[in-house]
Amino acid sequence: MTGAPAHDGPGERQPRGPAVAAVAYHDGAFVPLREAQVPVSTQALQYGTGVFEGIRAYVQRSTGEPAVFRAREHYERFLSGARTLHIDIGLDVKELVELTTELLRRSGLSEDTYIRPLAYKRSLMPGTPPGVQLRGVTDALSVIAFAMGSYTDRSGIRCAISSWRRPGADVLPVRAKATGGYLNSALAVDEARAGGYDDAILLNAAGNVAEASTSNVFAVVRDRLVTPPVTAGLLEGITRDTVIRLAEDFGVRCEFADLDRHDLSTADEVFLTGTGSEVVPVTEVAGRAVGAGVPGPLTTRLLDAYQKLVRGDDPRHADWLLPAG
Template identity: 70%
Template sequence: MTAPAQSTAAQSTAATGAADPGAASPAIAALAYHDGEFVPLADARVPVTTQALQYGTGVFEGIRAYAGPDGELRIFRAHDHYLRFLRSCRTLRIDVDRSAEELCELTAELLRRLGTGSDMYIRPLGYKRALMPGTPPGVQLQRVSDALSVNAFRMGSYTKSSGIRCAISSWRRPQAAVLPVRAKITGGYVNNALAVDEAQAGGYDDAILLNSRGHVAEASTSNVFAVVKGQLVTPPATADLLEGITRETVVTLAADLFDTRTSFEDLDRDDLLNADEVFLTGTGAEIVPVNEIAGRSIGSGVPGPLTRSLVSAYQDVVRGQNPSYHHWLQAVGSTTA
């Protein structure tokens, strides 16, 4: 899943390093990979005629890098993110001409050039650029050139560790037959933006979307988990959701560390309202307790025991403090100021 857009107010602190690395407001870094080279962020531009801007024909990923207690920066599950990124690219016939391994190294090089030891959020973007010569105007995926950009910015945890309030959105998650929901397609996130706008207008923090069949799909940028009658449950891939990498991580940690298996089954609105615990998972959001849904307290109205345990375990893993999961971490290496 993804993170909120970068705050332009933070740009002035990016070059000086004055921003708090754990602050909720992210700081945009001064360098990006664009058009095959590393350039100042201000020079990473696209024309208004860009096909992806006109028609939403782009794909993206959200990836985090965490500073460990030793001060080293490590990218969490970069290879898995880039495998999904390339699958999304194939869906829209975007050829970025790089393997997952090459994209991992490109990202590490970008972070080295940025020279930061702070937590970072990385945004790769593959997109349709311009019509090939002789191609008539129109909505199309073939005979359109492709492009790749990667930028990164400082970002710590930005959600409320004490828990959030969610609305059940009136907007429905698109069916897989309408939009390839298992791909992170830029144009598809209009649906998410509408749901968030509606929820926030009603005084909530986030929105949970149902699918066309009335079952829980996902939150605006996160997957949904619930503890129902003592069992950990999350909707299956057939619920028209994006199969999150943090979702998969949580399923693994729950089984390995807490002897808790996850059941993949449809959840209804009532299942959430009567659950003992509800939490959201996503790369940007990490693991977020949900204390209230549609004006009703979940459980006792505070983060539950399994949620708290998973939050703690997740932070240990991403910061390299659990050696059993070091295979998920890619060391960035020495940075240059």
Template identity: 55%
Template sequence: MSAGRSAAPARGQWAFHDGAFVPAAEVRLGPGLQALQYGTGVFEGIRAYAAGPDTSHLYRARDHFSRMISSAALLRIAVGPSADELVEITTELLRRNGHTGDAYVRPLAYKTALEPGVPFGVRLQGVSSSLTVVSLPMGSYVPKEGISCGVSSWRRIPDSSLPARAKITGAYANNALATDEATQAGYDDAVFLNQAGHVAEASTANVFLVRAGRVATPSHASDILEGITRDSVISLLRRDEGVEVEQRTVLRSELGTADEIFLTGTGCEIVPVTSMDGRPVGSGAPGPVTRRVMDAYERAVRARDPRTAEWLTPVHRTAVRL
């Protein structure tokens, strides 16, 4: 990979764009961009967590990039680097931007322009692709004492219309509509139902319910994104609690009878839902299973649990230029 320019711009201003590290301010994407006009892009959100004064760790970065490459294939987007190469690029980007604390990485692979001789129109073949990766400092931004949610009147886009397992940029208009409705109604987040009227997911997170010690989450057949944090929680509950999470159809009424509800996602991490549709969930405070999951997840991402070391990629201050 090209190392780009040698003169370092201001802190936090590097981006990886089309095969080179460049000052982020120099990345220019015009109004004719195919991804802008038609939503033909895929993305990921990846977190890095501080683990000391000069070291942080990317959390499950290879899994994120593997999912992005799979998502890109559905839209015939040529990502270029492999998942392992993308992990190396990202660690170098974090070094260049000085992110040794908590940070957030946003890789975006997208359609750019029609290739010569290709007629105008909405299409996937005959359209060039680009890859851009940026990073920024980011800690936790969702209150850990709990949030309120409401069931959205907007339904989750079915997998039969747009692949639910892919993080496609255009699909997130659906999420934005649901979030806007929820916040206007006084809630913190929205919970989608799928076309069958069953629980799918929150606006940008997966949903877990606890009742009588049993834990359930909507299955892949419920039109959910196959969340990487969701997978982490299923593994942690199996390992630490001896609990096998039920991945199944979740009825809307179960949201009103659950002892605990929590959301999982890279951005929100693990967040308790203490109110649903204006009614308290359980006691109205984070429940014991939720708290134990939050603690286990925090130990994992902060490199305090050697049993989950395989999920982490260290980022040291000393750089090895690509």
């Protein structure tokens, strides 16, 4: 949901030393990145009261220029999450998309790029007493961009089942990319990597699969493509939706149904989806091989179709790509 570049990849890993755009959008203007600073008293830093998105721009094979992938859908989710936290940034989806393409034009980056918008609570308004709160606090928006190519491991990754549970929707707004909620993901990833795994799959309070640390989970179980429903406590990933629709293009209908540990241990295929990670085969879960222990045929087909799509080679979904030039 997956995502941290976003919903966005196993532990949301980034390449070492990515090239970062020298310009950012901050406090209503494009400014040099070094000037995009916040004070240590920022409320979102203290209490995790912010929402973010991870958005990719891919260099198109036909033009050599970047295009933003599903920008409108990302910003619709962004604004929905902001409303949940009573954050009003004063911009609509169209204005945010225009802001993003302008940032890319100013960035100087000519490769695949990751865009990170962040809306957050900043400082107490006059007369507001100190404390944890969402009202009586100013709102702010910052957007940065940095180079990030594909880091999908086509050979597959190994996932642990985390001892940390995914919070329910009655604990945190799990359908929003709220910054504070990602402490749960960080703890799960840390535990998994300490055990020699690449990523963690988290269960919900009912013991069913919610999602991976920053990615949504899919499984092929008895020839059925299955992913948990939103009621399992997951972020509705943009890449999740993309893959479901790509599968439909193949004539494969995705079922929304609960998955438990047994389903994962007996599945023919398991894969993760997220903005950062894209489509990631999972070849081992909790010490047990998935299927034959190699990426399965549907996973591989979807991975290839996704790469073709984001590079502008699939005319059926050309409207998902917005040229940034």
